[in-house]
Amino acid sequence: MSEEIKADAELDLRGVMCPINFVKTKLKLEMLDAGQVLEIVLDSGEPIQNVPKSIKDEGHTIVDVKKEDGYFRLKIEKS
Amino acid sequence: MDRFIEDKSHKVDVNIDGTTEKKIDFNDLKTGGFIKQRQKDLFTVRLRCPxxxxxxxNLIEVSKIADEYSLEGVVHFSYRQSLEILYVNYKEFSKIVEKLAEIGMKVASCGPRVRVPTACGGCEYNPNGLTDTQGLARMVDEKFFGTPTHHKFKISFSGCPLDCSRTREMDLGFQGVVDPVWDEPSCTGCTICSEVCKEDAIEADPDTGKPIFKEENCIYCGDCIRACPTGSWTAKRTGHIIRIGGKHGRHPLEAFAQANFIPDEKVPEVIEKTIEWYLANGIRGERIGFTIRRVGYDSYQEHMKETFESGSPVREEI
Known part of the structure; x- marks a missing residue:
């Protein structure tokens, strides 16, 4: 978990409701190769309660999490 | 015969096994899951769907049977998850039972005995589910269904603290719980667990972001375990909160927790010993909720002592 993890793609999901935010994440991940990293930005509250666990359920790894003001920046490594 | 004329008789001639004709009391029929309707000669046949x-x-086959024997062509989904075939003439009982048996379906029951257990989806396919509620419901149905008690005895299984199967309204309820433990070295202080916890049981340390766990607020739902990106929160143990003495009806009672983290393998013993205590302490026509309030929780706890040692103590009472 370090600063150096570089994202291969980015998705700003602020203001996107559940479960659309997860569906968008899933579709974006499908476009990447295994091992590539997707960075997503999620609102606090419901999105952060639901999306990380769904990502884990799909077998991907959350390699970095940063809390910013009112939202979270997550880096996901595709499985 | 106008089937909408109310019939208030209490006995009926029945040819159950195809040979013996006799008068059968409607209350006896209820023990076999045949419930008298307002309409003369017509009954509701309640199936057993744990x-x-x-x-x-089976649903396709049951539909065919219902279509053949329900004079109005209707079924009803009962409040306890079983399918009821309505408007069945009592003369068809033996035939309908035989047809249901061909597909392995049985008729349920009413009256003072252990009823068909209810359950949510559980851990098999529900993302929140912590326990195998469906498997346990099948086990209870096989092992305990029909056991005579002082009054009706309803059991349910909820897979998590959302408690969709309403264990607080059951004579005996089992609700799934998971005990979370935190591993410091693997924690990165991302604070997701504190965001995810709806119970204010996890506070993020303002400096490190690492969790400060307040167990007194924890309801053991496992949201922290599921959300943690690094697997720092894990399940120490999974089990059941045991709730006893709830009921619905004219005078509802709330079931109170009497033990926590009781493992799956102890569930049959909890049921067996609870019924044992109920039979010894209750009186005919008294729900266990009234018995436990009359006799006292201490007596029940004493009886369950050994069994409850497999989990952690909890005592809720009025």
């Missing part, structure tokens, strides 16, 4: 689950193949 946990409200049925194979699609």
């Amino acid at each position: 946990g409200g689950r049925m194979t699609t193949k």
Whole structure:
């Protein structure tokens, strides 16, 4: 978990409701190769309660999490 | 015969096994899951669907049977997840039972005995589910269904603290719980667990972001375990909160927790010993909720002592 993890793609999901935010994440991940990293930005509250666990359920790894003001920046490594 | 004329008789001639004709009391029929309707000669046939689950193949076959024997062509989904075939003439009882048996379906029951257990989806397919509620419901149905008690005895299984199967309204309820433990070295202080916890049981340390766990607020739902990106929160143990003495009806009672983290393998023992205590302490026509309030929780706890040692103590009472 370090600063150096570089994202291969980015998705700003602020203001996107559940479960659309997860569906968008899933579709974006499908476009990447295994091992590539997707960075997503999620609102606090419901999105952060639901999306990380769904990502884990799909077998991907959350390699970095940063809390910013009112939202979270997550880096996901595709499985 | 106008089937909408109310019939108030209490006995009926029945040819159950195809040979013996005799008068049968409607209350006896209820023990076999045949419930008298307002309409003369017509009954509701309640099926046994533990946990409200049925194979699609059985559902198709049951539909055919219902279509053949329900004079109005209707079924009803009962409040306890079983399917009821309405408007069945009592003369068809033996035939309908035989047809249901061909597909392995049985008729349920009413009256003072252990009823068909209810359950949510549980851990098999529900993302929140912590326990195998469906498997346990099948086990209870096989082992305890029909056991005579002082009054009706309803059991349910909820897979998590959302408690969709309403264990607080059951004579005996089992609700899934998971005990979370935190591993410091693997924690990165991302604070997701504190965001995810709806119970204010996890506070993020303002400096490190690492969790400060307040167990007194924890309801053991496992949201922290599921959300943690690094697997720092894990399940120490999974089990059941045991709730006893709830009921609905004219005078509802709330079931109170009497033990926590009781493992799956102790569930049959909890049921067996609870019924044992109920039979010894209750009186005919008294629900266990009234018995435990009359006799006292201490007596029940004493009886369950050994069994409850497999989990952690909890005592809720009025």
